[in-house]
Amino acid sequence: MTDRPPVSDWAKDFDHLDPRWVTEPYQIWDELRRQCPVAHTERYNGVYFPSRYADIRAIAYDTEHFSSRRVVVREMPPRVPTDSGKPKSPPGASTLASPPITSDPPYHRPARMLLLPAFTPDAIGRLEAKTRAICGDLIDRFASNGRCDAATDYAQHVPVAVIAHMLGLPEGDGEKFRRWIHLLLHEGIAENASFTQALAEMDDYFRVQIANRRSVPGEDLITFLLGARMEDQPLSDEHIIGTLRLLLIAGIDTTWSAIGSCLWHLAQHRDDRRRLVTEPALMPLAVEEFLRAYAPVTMARQVAKETTVGGCPFKEREMVLLSFPAANRDPEVFPQADRVQIDRAENRHAAFGLGIHRCIGSNLARMEITVALEEWLTRIPNFDLADPASVTWSHGPVRGPRKLPVVFR
Amino acid sequence: MPQHKFLQVIVDPERCQGHNRCKAIAPRLFELDELGHARAVGDGTVPPGLEDKARLAEANCPEFAIKVAQA
Ligand code: HEM
Numbered sequence: 001m002t003d004r005p006p007v008s009d010w011a012k013d014f015d016h017l018d019p020r021w022v023t024e025p026y027q028i029w030d031e032l033r034r035q036c037p038v039a040h041t042e043r044y045n046g047v048y049f050p051s052r053y054a055d056i057r058a059i060a061y062d063t064e065h066f067s068s069r070r071v072v073v074r075e076m077p078p079r080v081p082t083d084s085g086k087p088k089s090p091p092g093a094s095t096l097a098s099p100p101i102t103s104d105p106p107y108h109r110p111a112r113m114l115l116l117p118a119f120t121p122d123a124i125g126r127l128e129a130k131t132r133a134i135c136g137d138l139i140d141r142f143a144s145n146g147r148c149d150a151a152t153d154y155a156q157h158v159p160v161a162v163i164a165h166m167l168g169l170p171e172g173d174g175e176k177f178r179r180w181i182h183l184l185l186h187e188g189i190a191e192n193a194s195f196t197q198a199l200a201e202m203d204d205y206f207r208v209q210i211a212n213r214r215s216v217p218g219e220d221l222i223t224f225l226l227g228a229r230m231e232d233q234p235l236s237d238e239h240i241i242g243t244l245r246l247l248l249i250a251g252i253d254t255t256w257s258a259i260g261s262c263l264w265h266l267a268q269h270r271d272d273r274r275r276l277v278t279e280p281a282l283m284p285l286a287v288e289e290f291l292r293a294y295a296p297v298t299m300a301r302q303v304a305k306e307t308t309v310g311g312c313p314f315k316e317r318e319m320v321l322l323s324f325p326a327a328n329r330d331p332e333v334f335p336q337a338d339r340v341q342i343d344r345a346e347n348r349h350a351a352f353g354l355g356i357h358r359c360i361g362s363n364l365a366r367m368e369i370t371v372a373l374e375e376w377l378t379r380i381p382n383f384d385l386a387d388p389a390s391v392t393w394s395h396g397p398v399r400g401p402r403k404l405p406v407v408f409r
Numbered sequence: 410m411p412q413h414k415f416l417q418v419i420v421d422p423e424r425c426q427g428h429n430r431c432k433a434i435a436p437r438l439f440e441l442d443e444l445g446h447a448r449a450v451g452d453g454t455v456p457p458g459l460e461d462k463a464r465l466a467e468a469n470c471p472e473f474a475i476k477v478a479q480a
């Protein structure tokens with residue numbers, strides 16, 4: 001990773017890769033919200049950081065001025081070779097198209113609609129028993145050790161196994177998936193070689209999978225996409241690969257981070273642990289509160305047309321960090337926003353986004369988080385951080401603990 | 410004669426994005442279509458005793474898509 005000059009002023013020169021922002025962002029955001037609700041930096045060719053719920057919501061809804069053609073703020077915009085001869089991208093599709101997350105209206109809607117039926121609560125409910133078994137098997141491996149790394153031995157494996165099952169991919173490829181995600185979202189944020197390499201490898205991998213399903217169809221999402229039609233046309237291989245890349249990336253890193261943050265919290269809050277064990281009916285409220293307080297995902301937008309939000313001008317072509325985590329900490333909307341209250345009843349949080357790009361996997365993620373916590377607390381009701389100083393956090397669009405050593409009591 | 414006042418829940422289909430908070434909170438008041446978007450059960454009339462659930466669903470919808478009104 002390149003050395004970056006230290007931040008002099010969060011309001012005018014913030015850097016979302018700064019170690020202070022990565023490990024303890026909430027105070028920085030609280031201060032910005034009070035003093036400069038739309039911060040800006042010249043880094044990364046110009047980025048805005050709104051921290052008020054109202055402004056973040058307004059931007060998420062305003063697809064005319066804020067485009068999803070770029071949804072990650074990285075050191076250099078990725079240049080993906082647009083080999084001539086390939087069909088031209090439809091309007092609204094970006095060069096690195098991962099429909100629907102990188103799509104704007106009107107292209108976005110049909111690309112999204114075709115995925116929705118596979119992710120309804122009923123469809124996801126059918127995966128619950130499988131998820132429970134996955135969690136149980138993982139815990140079996142370390143329960144008698146008296147300790148584990150809750151991030152690398154537990155949280156990270158749950159969504160990998162579930163999404164592999166949904167896509168019909170071998171569970172043994174999980175290591176590969178995690179490496180790609182690391183290259184794309186972690187290393188790839190600061191330098192381009194990792195980014196392009198991971199993309200190329202994923203492309204090859206999915207082409208083989210698609211060819212396999214064409215000859216031997218399965219019951220999985222890849223087979224489903226091969227048979228799907230959008231506006232009466234079958235999907236192009238490019239579209240399918242883009243969507244598969246999105247499902248793999250969006251399905252793993254996010255949920256693993258969420259499960260990890262929940263366990264990080266519970267390791268430090270004995271009362272919350274005890275309440276969840278004795279009052280299991282609180283679990284749905286607790287999960288929503290963890291999602292609010294430790295929302296893992298910050299997407300981005302590119303300013304498509306100059307405009308103003310919250311009284312601040314947004315210049316064309318610059319990027320905007322769309323921090324749902326910061327929105328969720330706005331005391332205007334959430335009383336005592338900095339307190340984690342696992343029985344918070346009114347909780348209109350935005351962890352899964354707002355507007356047309358609402359997370360397609362939200363029902364899946366909620367189920368995985370709930371099952372992962374239930375299974376853990378049943379087997380390991382008491383645990384502490386082994387060493388708070390050894391906990392590390394990821395940087396980039398997805399935030400969660402990457403090292404989380406805990407000891408069981 | 411004292412009039413019974415019922416509440417009614419209304420989902421704005423233009424705003425609903427399928428977060429599924431409403432049905433999780435009040436499964437007797439909301440149902441989902443095949444894409445996961447919500448609509449009120451029946452004509453949206455809130456049976457006595459479920460008023461609090463209706464209000465909670467309204468207060469938790471991330472898209473402000475739910476209105477609770479006097480029927
Ligand atoms: C706790 C876990 C998760 C969180 C916090 C999360 C968060 C988000 C957020 C904030 C967005 C909106 C992006 C934007 O506005 O640009 C989004 C979109 C999306 N997520 Fe998730 N996500 C999670 C898990 C998942 C899972 C498990 C999947 C699927 C396997 C998934 C698939 C998607 C897809 C396909 C989109 C794009 C939707 C669209 O553009 O219409 N996510 N997610």
Ligand code: SF4
Pocket residue numbers: 420424425426427428429430431432445446447469470471472473474475
């Ligand atoms: S909570 Fe709101 S957005 Fe979500 S399904 Fe219900 S009405 Fe729709």
